[in-house]
Amino acid sequence: MxxxxxxxxxxxxxxxxxxxxxxxxxxxxxxxxxxxxxxxxxxxxxxxxxxxxxxxxxxxxxxxxxxxxxxxxxxxxxxxxxxxxxxxxxxxxxxxxxxxxxxxxxxxxxxxxxxxxxxxxxxxxxxxxxxxxxxxxxxxxxxxxxxxxxxxxxxxxxxxxxxxxxxxxxxxxxxxxxxxxxxxxxxxxxxxxxxxxxxxxxxxxxxxxxxxxxxxxxxxxxxxxxTPPWQALRRHLAFTLPVAVTFVSATFSNSVCALLYAGLSVTDFAALTLISPWVQVAGTVGMCWAQAAGILVAQLLGRRSDPEVLDAFLRRAWKGAIVAAAAVACVHLGICLASDRIYDDLQPATRAALWSFLPVLLVLPFPKGSNAICGNTLRAGGDTVHVMHIFVWSQWLFRVPATAALVWLDAPVVWVFSLMLIEEIVKFPPFHLRLMRGRWKRAAF
Known part of the structure; x- marks a missing residue:
């Protein structure tokens, strides 16, 4: 090192x-x-x-x-x-x-x-x-x-x-x-x-x-x-519970959105159903990169590393996150290009809907990867509650009601799908502003 x-x-x-x-x-x-x-x-x-x-x-x-x-x-x-x-x-x-x-x-x-x-x-x-x-x-x-x-x-x-x-x-x-x-x-x-x-x-x-x-x-x-076992257990639970709440909130909000998608036309609903697992699987590249960076940040904080060391490490982690996002975008492009072979019996309307998602798929990994770096770094510094709030409120105050509104208005399916990208843009300022304040660098363990 x-x-x-x-x-x-x-x-x-x-x-x-x-x-x-x-x-x-x-x-x-x-x-x-x-x-x-x-x-x-x-x-x-x-x-x-x-x-x-x-x-x-x-x-x-x-x-x-x-x-x-x-x-x-x-x-x-x-x-x-x-x-x-x-x-x-x-x-x-x-x-x-x-x-x-x-x-x-x-x-x-x-x-x-x-x-x-x-x-x-x-x-x-x-x-x-x-x-x-x-x-x-x-x-x-x-x-x-x-x-x-x-x-x-x-x-x-x-x-x-x-x-x-x-x-x-x-x-x-x-x-x-x-x-x-x-x-x-x-x-x-x-x-x-x-x-x-x-x-x-x-x-x-x-x-x-x-x-x-x-x-x-x-x-x-x-x-x-x-420390006494009960006190260590209480501290551990206070740290990990917001992470679990974040997961439960994401699961329920995604389920609610999936139910709302059922109000779309059959071809639009099929297109969303087909692309969602690919987005999840390909996205693990950026998410795991951010998790690995978060683990190393936590280790550096445990060693009481200087703020300059943390900043230098994060700059390298961010550059790597950009490369990972580009790789995910290429995978998304490959999925769209290969959709004729992967799903050879799709209706023309479903195939057209899949292609309409491409601009969103090419941009989505970049803000998502940057937000993931911020979220995992803040968690490494003990700021799990703030990370939980950013996720929960962006889901329930923006994405879920916006999805319901667009489905009710019978908006084009690409507008509905683009809410995944807009949600990341909504999370972008609070994540990055919180990180730039630097309080996470002074975490004591």
């Missing part, structure tokens, strides 16, 4: 495993859907209904873990073993607690949601069986995500990625066997896919525990820390 902080190569070394891991996480859902699709549309509908609830539970765990990895990075920077162990154990306790509370809430409420969304009693029954088996995934992921957050915060982003390289093939193999009942096992149908995911999650957790026991077993032990 130079006197001006880590270089671009350090960010890249951390970002690429995080990016591939995120893409594999999205790919797991696609693979499960592909395996279940062979059972028919009703089976796929049952899985989709239950997976929406399960995805919310695992998403909350991921949100808490993202906050934990910042606290781990801060503790790693200080060099205090007690603080590092406390950050890991508090994150694990909060994840397990969130998983248990989430499963209890699902036990009380999920049945009504499933009954309301299922078109037939068979779909409702299969969705319940899937969700019951998926509860094992939630519990295993509570541990695995905590371990991944610890390793990410310490700069070991490759190990969580390697865990997915092992877990995904296990998921596919076990799911196929249990879905179809091979080797004398009962054919479990939709629930077999959930159990396959559970086995892979347990394998992933075992791999990460095994690695941590070999590399840093002391972190797994309980020792006397600098």
């Amino acid at each position: 130079s006197r001006t902080g880590p270089g671009v190569s350090a960010i890249l070394a951390m970002a690429w495993p995080m990016t591939l891991r995120a893409m594999m996480l999205h790919g797991t859902v696609v693979i499960d859907a592909w395996l279940v699709a062979g059972l028919g549309e009703e089976a796929l509908a049952a899985m989709g209904l239950a997976a929406a609830i399960g995805g919310m539970l695992t998403g909350i765990l991921l949100a808490f873990s993202n906050g934990t990895q910042i606290l781990v990075a801060q503790s790693f920077g200080t060099g205090r073993r007690e603080a590092l162990r406390a950050a890991f154990l508090c994150g694990l306790a909060i994840n397990v607690g969130a998983a248990v509370l989430g499963l209890l809430a699902a036990a009380l409420l999920a049945g009504r949601v499933i009954d309301a969304g299922a078109h037939t009693p068979w779909i409702a029954d299969e969705a319940r069986r899937y969700l019951l088996a998926f509860s094992l995934v939630v519990l295993a992921e509570a541990v695995a995500q905590s371990l991944s957050a610890h390793l990410n915060g310490c700069g070991e982003t490759r190990r969580p990625f390697y865990s997915y390289l092992i877990a995904v093939p296990v998921n596919v193999a076990v799911s196929v066997v249990l879905i179809h009942g091979w080797f004398g096992l009962p054919a479990m149908g939709v629930a077999g896919a959930a159990l396959g995911s559970a086995v892979s999650a347990l394998v992933r957790a075992w791999y990460l525990v095994h690695h941590l026991r070999r590399s840093d077993a002391a972190v797994l032990g309980v020792g006397r820390g600098d």
Whole structure:
């Protein structure tokens, strides 16, 4: 490391495993859907209904873990073993607690949601069986995500990625066997896919525990820390809760917008449905770059680095974010150019709508990437509440009502899609002004 902080190569070394891991996480859902699709549309509908609830539970765990990895990075920077162990154990306790509370809430409420969304009693029954088996995934992921957050915060982003390289093939193999009942096992149908995911999650957790026991077993032990356990837990929760609230708000606002899209014409709605997953997957490149930069900022703050070092590092991180945004824009362009081959049976109106999105797709990654650098840097400095407010209010005071208004006015679909870009522009001033004030540089840990 130079006197001006880590270089671009350090960010890249951390970002690429995080990016591939995120893409594999999205790919797991696609693979499960592909395996279940062979059972028919009703089976796929049952899985989709239950997976929406399960995805919310695992998403909350991921949100808490993202906050934990910042606290781990801060503790790693200080060099205090007690603080590092406390950050890991508090994150694990909060994840397990969130998983248990989430499963209890699902036990009380999920049945009504499933009954309301299922078109037939068979779909409702299969969705319940899937969700019951998926509860094992939630519990295993509570541990695995905590371990991944610890390793990410310490700069070991490759190990969580390697865990997915092992877990995904296990998921596919076990799911196929249990879905179809091979080797004398009962054919479990939709629930077999959930159990396959559970086995892979347990394998992933075992791999990460095994690695941590070999590399840093002391972190797994309980020792006397600098502060009482209840006080450390309260501080940890105060830091990570706004990150979880940000995730929940984003999930609900996106769901509301998706429901509003249903008021568009069939071709316009289809175009939005087709492009949204591509935007999400391609966007992981910029988001993971910003997360890696945020982890390194937290480590620098833990070392009490000079403001000049932080500024120099951020300048390099921003230049890299521009390159990452350009790469994402190129991917968006490639998707539009290849849309004829990817979706060869689209109606002309749907294809025209996809092409109308192109100007927005080419510009969107740049303000989004810059905002992500600001958000992760501010979180690294402990400003999680302010970041939460920027996200929540831009979603509920702008994007959701603006989407409802444009759909009601029967505006062109490109106007509706452009709200994704305008939302980033709305967030741009508060993010950058807050960062330029520099209070995050004086965070003390």
